[in-house]
Amino acid sequence: MSGSITFSSVQSIRGSLMVIKTNGKLGYEELVEIELSNGEKRLGRSLQVSEDIAVVEVFEGTQGLSPRDVKVRFLGRPLELPVSNELLGRIFDGLGRPIDNMPEPVGSEELDINGKILNPYKREYPDEFIQTGVSVIDGMLSMVRGQKLPIFSGSGLPHDMLAAQIARQATIAKGEEFAVVFAAIGVPADTAIFFRRELEESGALKRSVLFLNLAEDPAVERIVTPRVALTAAEYLAFEEGYHVLAILTDMTNYGEALREISMMREEVPSRRGYPGYLYTDLATIFERSGRITGRKGSLTQLPILSMPADDITHPIPDLTAYITEGQIVLGKELYHKGIYPPVNVLMSLSRLMKDGVGEGKTRADHKELSDQLYNSYSKAMEIRSLAEIVGEEGIPESSKKYLQFADAFEKKFIKQDPYENRDIDTTLNIAWDVLSILPESEWTNISEKSKKVYMSVVQKRNL
Amino acid sequence: MKIKGRITEVKGTVVKASGVSGIQMNEMVKVGEMGLIGEVVRVEGDSAYVQVYEFTTGLKPGEPVEGLGSPLSVTLAPGIVGNIYDGLQRPLSTLEGYTISRGYTAEAVDINKTWHFVPVVKPGIKVQGGEKIGYVEETELIRHYIMIPPNVSGTLAYVAPEGDYKVTDQIAEVQDSKKQSVSMLQRWAVRIPRPIKRRLVASEPLITGQRVIDTFFPLAKGGSAAVPGGFGTGKTVLLHQMASWANSRVVVYVGCGERGNEMVELLKTFPKLNDPISGKPIMQKSIMIANTSNMPVAAREASIYVGITLAEYYRDMGYDSLMLADSTSRWAEALREISGRLEEIPAEEGYPSYLASRIASFYERAGYVETLSGDFGSVSIIGAVSPPGGDFTEPVTTHTLRYVKAFWLLDPNLAYSRHYPAVNWVSSYSSYVESLSEWWSLNVSDEFETLRKKALDILFKEESLRNIVRLLGPEVLPEDEKLLLEAANMLKEGFLKQNAYHEVDRYTPPLVQYYLLKLIISFYEKAKEKLTEGATVEEIRSSPLYLEVIRARFNVKSKEDFDAIMKKVMEF
Numbered sequence A: 001m002s003g004s005i006t007f008s009s010v011q012s013i014r015g016s017l018m019v020i021k022t023n024g025k026l027g028y029e030e031l032v033e034i035e036l037s038n039g040e041k042r043l044g045r046s047l048q049v050s051e052d053i054a055v056v057e058v059f060e061g062t063q064g065l066s067p068r069d070v071k072v073r074f075l076g077r078p079l080e081l082p083v084s085n086e087l088l089g090r091i092f093d094g095l096g097r098p099i100d101n102m103p104e105p106v107g108s109e110e111l112d113i114n115g116k117i118l119n120p121y122k123r124e125y126p127d128e129f130i131q132t133g134v135s136v137i138d139g140m141l142s143m144v145r146g147q148k149l150p151i152f153s154g155s156g157l158p159h160d161m162l163a164a165q166i167a168r169q170a171t172i173a174k175g176e177e178f179a180v181v182f183a184a185i186g187v188p189a190d191t192a193i194f195f196r197r198e199l200e201e202s203g204a205l206k207r208s209v210l211f212l213n214l215a216e217d218p219a220v221e222r223i224v225t226p227r228v229a230l231t232a233a234e235y236l237a238f239e240e241g242y243h244v245l246a247i248l249t250d251m252t253n254y255g256e257a258l259r260e261i262s263m264m265r266e267e268v269p270s271r272r273g274y275p276g277y278l279y280t281d282l283a284t285i286f287e288r289s290g291r292i293t294g295r296k297g298s299l300t301q302l303p304i305l306s307m308p309a310d311d312i313t314h315p316i317p318d319l320t321a322y323i324t325e326g327q328i329v330l331g332k333e334l335y336h337k338g339i340y341p342p343v344n345v346l347m348s349l350s351r352l353m354k355d356g357v358g359e360g361k362t363r364a365d366h367k368e369l370s371d372q373l374y375n376s377y378s379k380a381m382e383i384r385s386l387a388e389i390v391g392e393e394g395i396p397e398s399s400k401k402y403l404q405f406a407d408a409f410e411k412k413f414i415k416q417d418p419y420e421n422r423d424i425d426t427t428l429n430i431a432w433d434v435l436s437i438l439p440e441s442e443w444t445n446i447s448e449k450s451k452k453v454y455m456s457v458v459q460k461r462n463l
Numbered sequence B: 001m002k003i004k005g006r007i008t009e010v011k012g013t014v015v016k017a018s019g020v021s022g023i024q025m026n027e028m029v030k031v032g033e034m035g036l037i038g039e040v041v042r043v044e045g046d047s048a049y050v051q052v053y054e055f056t057t058g059l060k061p062g063e064p065v066e067g068l069g070s071p072l073s074v075t076l077a078p079g080i081v082g083n084i085y086d087g088l089q090r091p092l093s094t095l096e097g098y099t100i101s102r103g104y105t106a107e108a109v110d111i112n113k114t115w116h117f118v119p120v121v122k123p124g125i126k127v128q129g130g131e132k133i134g135y136v137e138e139t140e141l142i143r144h145y146i147m148i149p150p151n152v153s154g155t156l157a158y159v160a161p162e163g164d165y166k167v168t169d170q171i172a173e174v175q176d177s178k179k180q181s182v183s184m185l186q187r188w189a190v191r192i193p194r195p196i197k198r199r200l201v202a203s204e205p206l207i208t209g210q211r212v213i214d215t216f217f218p219l220a221k222g223g224s225a226a227v228p229g230g231f232g233t234g235k236t237v238l239l240h241q242m243a244s245w246a247n248s249r250v251v252v253y254v255g256c257g258e259r260g261n262e263m264v265e266l267l268k269t270f271p272k273l274n275d276p277i278s279g280k281p282i283m284q285k286s287i288m289i290a291n292t293s294n295m296p297v298a299a300r301e302a303s304i305y306v307g308i309t310l311a312e313y314y315r316d317m318g319y320d321s322l323m324l325a326d327s328t329s330r331w332a333e334a335l336r337e338i339s340g341r342l343e344e345i346p347a348e349e350g351y352p353s354y355l356a357s358r359i360a361s362f363y364e365r366a367g368y369v370e371t372l373s374g375d376f377g378s379v380s381i382i383g384a385v386s387p388p389g390g391d392f393t394e395p396v397t398t399h400t401l402r403y404v405k406a407f408w409l410l411d412p413n414l415a416y417s418r419h420y421p422a423v424n425w426v427s428s429y430s431s432y433v434e435s436l437s438e439w440w441s442l443n444v445s446d447e448f449e450t451l452r453k454k455a456l457d458i459l460f461k462e463e464s465l466r467n468i469v470r471l472l473g474p475e476v477l478p479e480d481e482k483l484l485l486e487a488a489n490m491l492k493e494g495f496l497k498q499n500a501y502h503e504v505d506r507y508t509p510p511l512v513q514y515y516l517l518k519l520i521i522s523f524y525e526k527a528k529e530k531l532t533e534g535a536t537v538e539e540i541r542s543s544p545l546y547l548e549v550i551r552a553r554f555n556v557k558s559k560e561d562f563d564a565i566m567k568k569v570m571e572f
């Protein structure tokens, strides 16, 4: 802990912001410690500094604070997290302080939670397939190591179940180390308990770090929770060589906390009251993922966010999808049909799939097959909605096959048990089964080469 | 004398300094003990506001601020091509470690490297700014002409003999009222367009190899175009395709506030992809500027100007440059953020009132021109636009569409159904169609324009039939209209869709674009005949030739390939 320690007084308090006297001694984004007369201590960070005063956000909120009876101390440093291997197996609060009744881990270094900008030139292009064992993901939305791929969900949908299934099933080659960094951002306690139990039961807890800012915890703290978690994740990935999966839930709560502070600062809002810098701010979180040339580990992000009113154009999902490398969208329609995972395939996308699949990675027929399934399923959805209006008589004979195809695609390919782990061969073979409901004249994306793969799949089955 | 003051306020990346009287608007400054770089964006009495190009964490009131005496400028010299820079033209490839630390400085080009200079003029002649005095071979694709800086003219007193020189060595001397030394390195302030002799009207297409664009909504060399589209609709893939295949001599790709991995993708593929004309790796004609979304916004605002200035510099040598900006919306957001921190009164959605004029003057820097040295060169600009919520009525999209002469609107419904590129063929537009049609008829086929019109006609008719189908189903339509739906389907599947990741499909030369169009239209006309002879649409559709014509885009590379299928169509 370096820097001068100065005491100061508070001028005014407004929401979770405080204006304090500084005499120019406080740097931008540096920490202050606020001590109440009863000895309680809170942490704050400057948002704006000038020669005499500074605006400070108080992470634990300002309830019970009175300008007269608090002391403010300048810590002379930004918010930092002590990092080391000892983070694994530990549980922290949203600011990175242990809450598991164990001592503060000994850090080999203290890192600024804002991280440093990765030099794009030193990034390695992510192209290593992660088999999650979930057909709709592996087959249609393949994930690669170092990707940032969020789950967009709605209330009551099984996003936690799906994220936990991915964390459990994501396979790793022998000799490699896997770690999970979990950040709860304003979610109910039972969500955190659910993830903890899932990690425990799969034996991954000792390979996990948990950062918990729960619904009852202060909202301002949410601004830093994902950054603290990613600081741990980056360290484990790029310095310790782990393949890290970072689950951040729920990023919508993060966005709302950001809006709250922006409103208190009386900034000019852009859409729906969110600050104009929401995109940039989210990018400083989501871009903290990837692989680095010459380093062993990788950092894959699986953020979860609930779409307010199921609206994908809401600023938080919208800007998230502008930053992440695709999105897995869950939908009520499939959920009500009893299909788990209820992934809306057409709204979903994995942008890094193209280089992570194919010969030598998954299978030579993978790309064409998934292209074809996308094409056919989207055509089937058009026919399905048409059939709902004009009735099955109103559609040509050749279109009726599409209705069968769509049903099979949903019930055989997408649908699976939360504890069922399908390997990529199984996934692609089911895909062929489903596609073969359509006559070959409809396979506009399938080359002769892939048809041969298909034939061999069929032959193997018949043996 | 340098102006020195001190920080009085820090608010995000905007810093207020006092004691800096005499500092100029847009002057570069060094801020704080760390020496962060910034630019003056407002002057008030002896105070100035500085937008800092780096994160300001830890900056304190009282720390020093120093004016550097010149506006934000780029280095123009051999060695730029093939490089990747940040938004301030600092090279990213020479940085130690895997992160970018604050306050780092580096030369844009290697100043120790020698280049083989060949003079093309002799001393004694009168020279003007922009005149070529010699060249070096910068890459196998770029002969880099050394030009007299635009603001220098007089009698050429000295030209270096052929030989190897560093970029900072004197290679010429111009005598005017005083002697001026000229090296291979020049500086240019990025916010000022480089001068030209005059603007001309472009009549040659910028061939991109992307069928929906070249055939239906073309861009001329020296033209400007925008690609608005919501997330995931294919802007970046389309821009990468343009960078890869367009028949421009130089490509400047600016990743402005977008993903780091997308820049890596370019770095990974460009050395391996060959330019369709020269057969050489396109890395040899590309310049990349990476200001990723997690980098500070002020540098993002600057990156666009750095990019366009580099494009202009190569234009001045007589080349066709292509500048791609992904995404101009992030640039506009940077303007908004800086404006907000300066507490300017916002116009629409928090954007400053000068948003429209900034967009206009950016696209104005495109053009087909006669250069100062009397050559012909061009800068074409293609900008991606990322409207929030996919809403095309938002300020950045609406203002951009006012100033560009072609736009390709990406349609989320096409993207969701994996129709890529998701260019909507009803609402997209190009004002270059007419001026370029002569080029197509002279260089490709005089039948091309007719085929193009027929194809558009089919697509537009389908659009109106679709409304009926949506309500009543296709079965109510008479056979000839059902056949028209099939023809539209063939155009979509066999022409408009184009897979960026398929070895053949990703790039279609103009002649092959004509072949594919010809196959589909001929098949349709043949099918119409068969219909009158009593065949049903269902029969036509299930014939193997239907699929073969649709799949021609994956298979037809030559006239022979075309003739073989065309023969079957004629015999159909």
Ligand SMILES: Nc1ncnc2c1ncn2[C@@H]1O[C@H](COP(=O)(O)OP(=O)(O)OP(=O)(O)O)[C@@H](O)[C@H]1O
Pocket: A321, A322, A323, A349, A350, A351, A352, B229, B230, B231, B232, B233, B234, B235, B236, B237, B238, B386, B420, B421, B422, B498, B499, B500, B501
């Ligand atoms: N021509 C194409 N061929 C094949 N796939 C394509 C094509 N165009 C787009 N895609 C697919 O769409 C995805 C999204 O495209 P892209 O990244 O270009 O979107 P974008 O409009 O740039 O999105 P954002 O605004 O979020 O950056 C790609 O990852 C790719 O899977």
Ligand SMILES: Nc1ncnc2c1ncn2[C@@H]1O[C@H](COP(=O)(O)OP(=O)(O)OP(=O)(O)O)[C@@H](O)[C@H]1O
Pocket: A357, A358, A359, B240, B241, B244, B269, B272, B273, B500, B501, B502, B503, B506
């Ligand atoms: N439109 C494009 N722009 C830039 N690079 C591309 C484009 N399309 C393909 N590439 C790159 O060119 C190379 C060959 O691509 P291609 O799509 O032909 O092979 P592929 O189908 O990916 O083959 P495989 O299945 O063996 O991986 C790859 O490195 C790919 O990333």
Ligand SMILES: [Mg+2]
Pocket: A354, A355, A358
């Ligand atoms: Mg490949």
Ligand SMILES: [Mg+2]
Pocket: B235, B236, B237, B258, B326
């Ligand atoms: Mg993009």
